[in-house]
Amino acid sequence: MYALSLVPTSLLSLLLAWFMPLAHANYFVVQQPSQGTQWTNGQANPVQWTKGVGDGVVMTDIEMSRISVDGLIFVAQNVPTSPGSINIFIQDLPEADDYYLLFLNSTVGVMYGTSPRFSVSGSSNASSPIANAPTVSVSGAPNPTDVFATTFPALANGVAVPGWKAVEGAMPQLLALFGTMAVCLLSGAWIVL
Incomplete structure (x- = not known):
């Protein structure tokens, strides 16, 4: 506590005002694959998730990785997080359970x-794809120099524009x-006096 008393209150107020919007918990749970x-x-495999309401996350990038092999498979970029589903058609992925x-x-x-650990095999006992969900196709082994297999159009970034209207998140x-601004003005007046 003594260390904080050495820091000017105006600086502490400025830091708290700056980082306060970042102090919220995110909620992102992957239900499928479980x-x-x-x-x-050779089949489309379903991916489903649930996310927090009002967390500002309107799109996500999806990557696939293995535990025992270095490298990533870049699946899709700028995937809309709502409604929370996508199908991934895989072809020629190495069979493994990691x-x-x-x-x-x-x-x-x-x-x-992150999703729980799942496996890829050549047998056909996969889940059925999600109707009306976009499908992304990926193939081959993990390769960190590849680009995303699909890039969705960019969405609004979810940042509210400051204004007097009660726009979601602007208040x-x-x-x-x-x-x-008030803390800065009061600090300046304190120094002058």
């Missing part, structure tokens, strides 16, 4: 969630902005 799911080469999916923002390196930004 533990023990077996994907089949695959998992990564859901992230690859631009800034933020991880939203906390306005409060942080005006709070920061």
Whole structure:
């Protein structure tokens, strides 16, 4: 506690106002593939997830990786997180039982969630694809120099524009902005006096 008393309160207020919008918990759970799911080469395999409401995550990148082999398979970029489903058609993937999916923002390196471990085989006992969900095709072994198999059109980034209208998410930004300005003005007046 003594160390914090050495920091000027104006600096602490500015830091708290700056980082307050970041202090919320994200919720991103992958339901499919589940533990023990077996994907089949030559078929579309379903992927489903649930995410938090109002978390600002409107799109995600999906990558596939293996535990025992270095490298990634870049599945899809800018996948809309709502409605929370996609089909992945796999072809010529090495058969193994140590695959998992990564859901992230690859631009800034933020991880939203991972799937449980699942397997890829040549037998045909896979789940049926999700109707009305987009399908992405991937093939071959993990290769970190490949590009994403599919890139969806970019969506709005979910950042609310500051303004007087009660736009979703704008009020906390306005409060942080005006709070920061007030602290700066009071700090300047304190120094002058």
